[in-house]
Amino acid sequence: NQGAGTDNKNEMAVMSRMALNTNKAGMEGLDKDRINQIILEASKGSRFYENEQKKELETDQRVATMKQQLDLITEKDKQKAVKVMDALAQQLEVARDLSRTIVHLDMDAFYAAVEMRDNPSLKDKPMAVGCMSMLCTSNYLARRFGVRAAMPGFIAKKLCPDLILIPTNFDKYREASKQVREILKEYDPNFCPMSLDEAYFDLTEHLVKRKSLTDKQRTFYNPYHCAKIECKIKDELKGMNCRDVNSKGVERLDDERNIEEEDNSKCVTFGFTDEDAVNEIRFRIQAKTQLTASAGIAPNTMLAKVCSDKNKPNGQYKIQPTREAVMDFVRTLPIRKVGGIGKVTEKMLKSLNIETCRDMFVHRGILHLLFSEISSHHFLQTSLGLGSTRVERSSERKSISVERTFRELSTPSDLYLKLNELCQSLSKDLKEEEMMGKTVSIKLKNDKFQVKTRSSSVPHAIDSLEAIYASASELLRLEIMACHPDPLKLRLMGVRMSSL
DNA sequence: GCGGATCAC
């Protein structure tokens, strides 16, 4: 159903893993089949592709097993299960909390936007941040070609031969991120960053305080703001193909920028509502960093996250805090948009004719019978548009790790040397964090992309290179022995410390 | 406690 553009069964089988994910923003109206054809062509025959095919067959097997279980379920079982879920839904409904104003803020094409800001000649060209083996992100022009985050650069180049690749500059992204976080802190000191480019915060308390702010305190200056132009550019990105936007859109931007405007027009006084406050935050972010952000406003984090994607880039979307508005939103919400539902879960649910969050409620009985309690409860919550109404900093970390991909290694001395380097790095990180741990794990990825982890625990917490390497190298020794006399061919090794 | 798998970013 992803549109492979091919008749071969094996190729079809792997499509849901390999194919372009068109669920994300900036993907409307692409030549999906052509793009997938190119991705497939470039991947076919590689060890990576072979492994993806294998994994796909495994999920197909999971689906088949699940359907067998479904066949054994009687109508009576289902009725009973629906009752259990309805009782739970009743409890959840009583506890429904629509009183919080939760915001999810997401920077637009963050790393690419930083690079374009610092090198404006990139602004009218398709570009991506990363290297030939892997991309971190791409700008919106590149997305028109199907070039996306987590795609290898050499495939992106086939989709878009003019694509410009920029290596990562994490120091710059960290600095921009810090500037954004300083603003967010003013609205919620307990805001919760999820990564450099994304954060949740709770606007509820600010909105109370906001009522007594003066006009001056709600007035900000943004030299980069021009609503009219941005609106046009956005429309054209959505409607036209890449070349047209390239030549027309950007030219027009320059023309209009040349028109002298009163400084006042870039001074805006924001109102008192939640939407006003979020507009203000995005306006201030742009003023400070020259970067745009998108945001979602909703009564809980699950919905806010989905909403921040809705009007991307440089937009925001609010779900009104009423049960009707929430249920209406969830009625058509595709399950894949919901956090925690990935490719595999999507495929399993689709095989049960579940495509939207409402479908999850319709099929709540079988979900209860086919999935674990944790999963089915989570599905039920999602189907009711429920999620966390508090944003909190993630608790103590539970593990710390390092892993590296390298050109294939197989001689034991090379492998032990590489392992030692990783242990050195891990030991250093542990000491910097002032942590020690009792469980050492190694991760191995062989030349066929198969991943294996092995771990062992020691009685006392350790952090030294010597102690970590002693555990890790013994684990590696066992794996080399298990293969013997064949060589252990690896393309990645990792070391992790847990039970901290 | 272990190992595989899934997921987010």
Place this chain on the structure above:
DNA sequence: TATGGTGATCCGC
């Protein structure tokens, strides 16, 4: 030529 790194969680032993 070439498909990442870090951390969390869940499930089934």
